[in-house]
Each structure stands twice: as C-alpha cells, then as structure tokens.
Amino acid sequence: MDDTAVALPDAVLRRSAARRLDALALPARARLRWAAAATVVAGWLLVPQAAMIAWAVQQVFVENAAPAAVGVPLAWLLLIGLLRAGLGWCGRRCADDAVEIIRLRLRESIVRRLFAQGPLKLRQQRSGALTELMGTHVDALEGYFGGFVLARIEVVAVPLFLLVAVFFVDRIVGTVLLLTMPLIPLFMMLVGWGAEAASRRQLQALTRMSGHFADRLRGLGLIRLYGRAEAELAGIADAADNLRERSLKVLRIAFLSSAVMEFFASLSVAMVAMYLGLTYLGMLDFRGPPLTLGIGVFCLLLAPEFYAPLRRLAAHYHDRAGALAALGELESTLETTFDGEAKVAASVVISPAPPHVEDANSECGAPAISVRHLALRPLGAAHDVLDDLSFELSAGGRLAVVGPSGCGKSTLLEAFAGWLPASSGQVTVPAGIRIGYAPQRPFLFHGSIAANLRMARPGATDAQLHAAAEAAQVMAFAARLPQGLDTVIGERGFGLSGGEARRIALARVFLREPSLLLLDEPTAFLDPQTEAALLRAIAEFSQGRTLVMATHSAAALHIADQVLQLPEGLLSQQVAER
Incomplete structure (x- = not known):
C-alpha cells in the first residue's frame, strides 16, 4: 500500500514532465507532422515492396516464367524504392528543421527567463553552469524530437499495418508477431526508468565540471600567483573522471537496452523462419491451402520490418530519458516550468521593478x-x-x-x-x-x-x-x-x-x-x-x-x-x- 502511494506521485510527475517536454514542440509542430507523415507512408510502402519481391520470386523459381515476365514487378519495385528514398529524405529534412526551430526557441526562452530572474539572482549562479543550459542541456533534446517522437508515431502506425498484411496471407505468422510484440515495450519501460536517472546524474556531473572549469579559467592568474596550478589540475581531472564514469553508465544502459531489443526481435524472426521451414518440409500442417514460396518470402521480408520500428524506438528511448533529465535540470535551475509558448511569453514579459x-x-x-x-x-x-x-x-x-x-x-x-x-x-x-x-x-x-x-x-x-x-x-x-x-x-x-x-x-x-x-x-x-x-x-x-x-x-x-x-x-x- 505504501509503495503504491509513493510510486503514484512519481508516475504523475513523470507524465507531467513528458507533457511539458512535448509542449516545447509547438513552434515546429507542422514540420514534425510532415516528418511523421513521410516516415509512416515510407513504412506502409514496405508492404507493396515485399509483395513485388515475392511475386518476382514466385514467377521465376516456381512457375518458371521467362525473364521478361518479371519486368513489371521489378519496375514497380524500382519505383517504390525511389519513392521510399524520397520520403525518407523529406522526413529527415523536416525533422532536422523542426529540431533547429525548437532549439532556437528554447534558447531564446532560457535567455528571457534568466533576464527575468534579475541580476541579483544570477549572481548566485555559476556562469559555466548557465552556459551548459544553453549548450549541452538544449542539445540533449535533439535525439528526442528528431528520433524518439518520430519513432513513437511510426511504432503505432507502421507495425499495425504490416500485421494486418501478414494476417491476410498467413494467420500463424501474424499470431507469432502479435504475441511477441508486447515483450519489447515492456522491457523498454523497465530500462527507461534507470536510463532517466543515469542521464540526470550525467548532466549534473557535466554541469558541475563546466562550472568548475569556467571558474578556474577566470581565476587563472590568481591560481598561478598562489601556486595552486597542480592542485586545480587534479581537481579538474577528478571532475572529468566522474563525468566519464557517469557517461559510461548511460552508454551501458543504452547498449544493454539495444542488445535485449535485438535479441527479442531476432528470436521472433527466427520463430517465423522455423515455422515456414518446417511447413515446407511437411513437418507442420496448420493451414488449409498450401504455403507457396511467394507467401513465405512475403512473410520473411515483413517479419524483421515489423520489429524495425520497435527497435528504433528502443534505440531512441535513452534519448527520451536524457531529454526528460535535461528538462528537469533546466526547470530546476530556472525555477520555472515549461508549460507551452503562451505561458512562456506571459512569464518573461515581467521585468524587475521597484517595490x-x-x-x-x-x-x-x-x-x-x-x-x-x-x-x-x-x-x-x-x-x-x-x-x-x-x-x-x-x-x-x-x-x-x-x-x-x-x-x-x-x-x-x-x-x-x-x-x-x-x-x-x-x-x-x-x-x-x-x-x-x-x-x-x-x-x-x-x-x-x-x-x-x-x-x-x-x-x-x-x-x-x-x-x-x-x-x-x-x-x-x-x-x-x-x-x-x-x-x-x-x-x-x-x-x-x-x-x-x-x-x-x-x-x-x-x-x-x-x-x-x-x-x-x-x-x-x-x-x-x-x-x-x-x-x-x-x-x-x-x-x-x-x-x-x-x-x-x-x-x-x-x-x-x-x-x-x-x-x-x-x-x-x-x-x-x-
């Protein structure tokens, strides 16, 4: 009972932080929508692309058709490939533009909020730490908006479309994909909590090291005058080692997450391949109509693509953890929250005034x-x-x-x-x-x-x-x-x-x-x-x-x-x- 009472506020705070993080995308929402649309359509085109390849294989290896007979599927395959490449380029371009707009607007908002705090408040802050707010902390949001947000939309729209296409040709393969899919999001959720905490500690260590280093640069003459150069170098080395350790912990969690995602995805594809192979050998008979080579190729081509958006989401999940940690550090230092552009504008127009x-x-x-x-x-x-x-x-x-x-x-x-x-x-x-x-x-x-x-x-x-x-x-x-x-x-x-x-x-x-x-x-x-x-x-x-x-x-x-x-x-x- 007590554990639930403690965990509930944490979950509510985490959802609130996620909403504030998404609110930062308001100035670039149109570009993100175009990027998401291009990504989703490119994913949907995997179905006709796999169908053209399966048709060509069936014609050549089973029906012994002449080479000219596969000209039509090959032409469609080329057209679909070019279309997917163009959509991928457009999606990436829109996403990069959106990220640049978000970073620029966020830096402007940070500067306005710092000005609104007044000079006496800023005197308590270390200038090196404030510099990190504009640099590393803002850059930590790039992977979230340029990667995780698009992968989150893709993982909702594309696998479902591929699953329907696979169910249409073979219910057994569709069932295997459906039952193995929840394993990946479950593990991502478990890993994400640790990744967010590790990212927060890593950003705090980076902020401390930057502030420490900037302060020592400003006082370099005094340090040399009092013969403290070696001691200060040792202090900077210790801070750098601490940052290195925390950065490696973040990378370790990211690599572990990616390895487990790849393991589950590979295991699921192997199950599909094993089912198809045993069916072709006559050792399994779960279907009425015979399993043709074209259907098997179609399912094998779509099986790894079914898990590809999930793997991309898992790869960018640590970007989400890093972005939430960066947002928390920004709000903690600025003593304010990012609740959207309207509230930002209302909070920064108030300049310091006499009593x-x-x-x-x-x-x-x-x-x-x-x-x-x-x-x-x-x-x-x-x-x-x-x-x-x-x-x-x-x-x-x-x-x-x-x-x-x-x-x-x-x-x-x-x-x-x-x-x-x-x-x-x-x-x-x-x-x-x-x-x-x-x-x-x-x-x-x-x-x-x-x-x-x-x-x-x-x-x-x-x-x-x-x-x-x-x-x-x-x-x-x-x-x-x-x-x-x-x-x-x-x-x-x-x-x-x-x-x-x-x-x-x-x-x-x-x-x-x-x-x-x-x-x-x-x-x-x-x-x-x-x-x-x-x-x-x-x-x-x-x-x-x-x-x-x-x-x-x-x-x-x-x-x-x-x-x-x-x-x-x-x-x-x-x-x-x-």
Whole structure:
C-alpha cells in the first residue's frame, strides 16, 4: 500500500514532465507532422515492396516464367524504392528543421527567463553552469524530437499495418508477431526508468565540471600567483573522471537496452523462419491451402520490418530519458516550468521593478523619489543592512549617499534600480522613466570600448558616442590606446584599471540619457584633476535629471543638493555647486 502511494506521485510527475517536454514542440509542430507523415507512408510502402519481391520470386523459381515476365514487378519495385528514398529524405529534412526551430526557441526562452530572474539572482549562479543550459542541456533534446517522437508515431502506425498484411496471407505468422510484440515495450519501460536517472546524474556531473572549469579559467592568474596550478589540475581531472564514469553508465544502459531489443526481435524472426521451414518440409500442417514460396518470402521480408520500428524506438528511448533529465535540470535551475509558448511569453514579459511604482504624466521628466520605512537585506545576508529608512527626493534633486563601507549605499541603489526587493516598507518611483545605473563593479563584455558603450544605445552615432566618452573622461585614456574607442578589451574589463572601467560605465549612462541617474562611487581611484573634470561633467549632465550618487569623496558632495548619511539615515540639505 505504501509503495503504491509513493510510486503514484512519481508516475504523475513523470507524465507531467513528458507533457511539458512535448509542449516545447509547438513552434515546429507542422514540420514534425510532415516528418511523421513521410516516415509512416515510407513504412506502409514496405508492404507493396515485399509483395513485388515475392511475386518476382514466385514467377521465376516456381512457375518458371521467362525473364521478361518479371519486368513489371521489378519496375514497380524500382519505383517504390525511389519513392521510399524520397520520403525518407523529406522526413529527415523536416525533422532536422523542426529540431533547429525548437532549439532556437528554447534558447531564446532560457535567455528571457534568466533576464527575468534579475541580476541579483544570477549572481548566485555559476556562469559555466548557465552556459551548459544553453549548450549541452538544449542539445540533449535533439535525439528526442528528431528520433524518439518520430519513432513513437511510426511504432503505432507502421507495425499495425504490416500485421494486418501478414494476417491476410498467413494467420500463424501474424499470431507469432502479435504475441511477441508486447515483450519489447515492456522491457523498454523497465530500462527507461534507470536510463532517466543515469542521464540526470550525467548532466549534473557535466554541469558541475563546466562550472568548475569556467571558474578556474577566470581565476587563472590568481591560481598561478598562489601556486595552486597542480592542485586545480587534479581537481579538474577528478571532475572529468566522474563525468566519464557517469557517461559510461548511460552508454551501458543504452547498449544493454539495444542488445535485449535485438535479441527479442531476432528470436521472433527466427520463430517465423522455423515455422515456414518446417511447413515446407511437411513437418507442420496448420493451414488449409498450401504455403507457396511467394507467401513465405512475403512473410520473411515483413517479419524483421515489423520489429524495425520497435527497435528504433528502443534505440531512441535513452534519448527520451536524457531529454526528460535535461528538462528537469533546466526547470530546476530556472525555477520555472515549461508549460507551452503562451505561458512562456506571459512569464518573461515581467521585468524587475521597484517595490512600489506610481504612474507619472511625463515619461522623460526628472522623477521624484519617496522612501517610506524601508528595510533592505542583500541577497544571502543574514540581517538587514538598512532599517526604517525614510526620506524624500524632489524631482531634479541631487542626492549624495555617504557612510562607511558596508552600510548599505550600494544596496540602496540596487533597490532604486529595481534589482532588490524591500524586506519591508516601500520605494515610490514614477513608472515609465528611463534609469541609468553605473555600479561600483561594472560588467564589461569582451569587445571594443565602442561596442561596450553601444550596449546602452545601439543606434548611437559616432558623434554621440565620442561626446559621451569625452564627458565621462573615457577619451583621456582611450586616446592613448592603439585604436582609440575601437580598442578591444577583455571580459570584465580585463586590460583596464578599475577607474577606467567605471568611466566606461558612466559613459554608457550618459549615452542612454536617463531621467534617473544612479551612480555608485563614480570617482573612486581617480586623481584629483580627473575627478574634478568628471564631477563637472556629472553636474552638467544631471541638469533636469534626478541624481542619486553613493560616494566616499568629499569633492563629490559639492554637487549634491542633499546628503543622506548612512547608517543613521540623517538627511541634510546643502547648496550644490552649479
């Protein structure tokens, strides 16, 4: 009783996962239907093909007909062979197109879901593991949609048609085929449970190894500096060995499944052949009319083809197990389910938003900000860094947030940007405004400086690009680079100093032309002359805009209208230098 109660939810969950997996095929359903139709029709043509061969054999070896008499069946045989080859090509082409569409749509959906999770959530994920979602996990679905789905349809339509044709000419052979057919699906079901579990473990091991390897590549310089190269190589080797063992377990199950399928199919064909041979020798007499050579050839030709779709289904059954495992890993990492295109679209259009938003009449005017009894806790922290914070910032105001390191300055900016939900209280920011955020540790992509700037405004002209770079003091160091703004930098700003990376992030904000500026330590690590020039540019650019700036710099306070002291939460007024 208890075993049944435990097994029932597992079966229900497995069926639910299978339905969600099939729902991914919605964008390519038409192509899959054409592929399935071509596969089924090609299977049905096996009956006339076998009939033509049996007719020719009967004419030549039994009725001693002239060679010219077999011209008609041979011509039909050639025509049917060409037709089956064409159908096979069309079916494979449609299936490949469908798989490509499914993979593309799934990768787009994964990217949208990752964006919808927000930057703070993504910080908890290993980038190497996320890369595996887009690569190996999506590719694991290829065998399912390109192989198992077609084989599943073929195994329903083709063997039944062949069985009817065989029953029409010989009931004994038809009975043998009918009684031996259930053995293969039964064994497939038993093997499939173990194959799915093994595939899931193999994908988890691959994800862990990819994340481990990607992290070590990024920290290669630090690893060499501390002399940990040999130890890290040993760790990578252990991870690779673990992946190898789990991959071999999956292959072992697949080979075992295929071997048993071939055994049952060969045994069944041998039973048919033995019956026909004993009947021809006169040792068996289960039929009324005599068994002709043509009928025997016809049955022998269709017997292995009767089991061929079942063998193909068995060969692709581990693809189904791998696809279900991949889907489970995708849903576990993304913390969502794939219930079809309609729900996917509904779930990804919601972008991260501040805790509380009010409508504004103007979409581009400077917004006012209201903070009421706000408590904030960084992701993963044990306690709040800000508690019961309240203040008002008027439209077009300039607020400098100051305080010791770790007091919550960056956390407050992340809340304004909509990255971090409030533990309690609320932040009121007008809806429809454009926000520009330059964090303390900006992310720069591998590529040119100009390409990194155009992330904020892809259609910006060269003049606009240079104006933003000049205002943010990017040209002060870019002019000395070999190719200026076209100079290629490494991922995360490799090749630049921290101050230079911040200036590029600030130039991106300038190029975006936002209504609300959120700047986190924009002048850190700058010499006094560069800092003064940058602050003048910020003061000029923030005219008609609302500015919130976290800073340790005393010079930066001179351009602020208000200063918020954390953690005390004291708000003081001062006259900004215009």
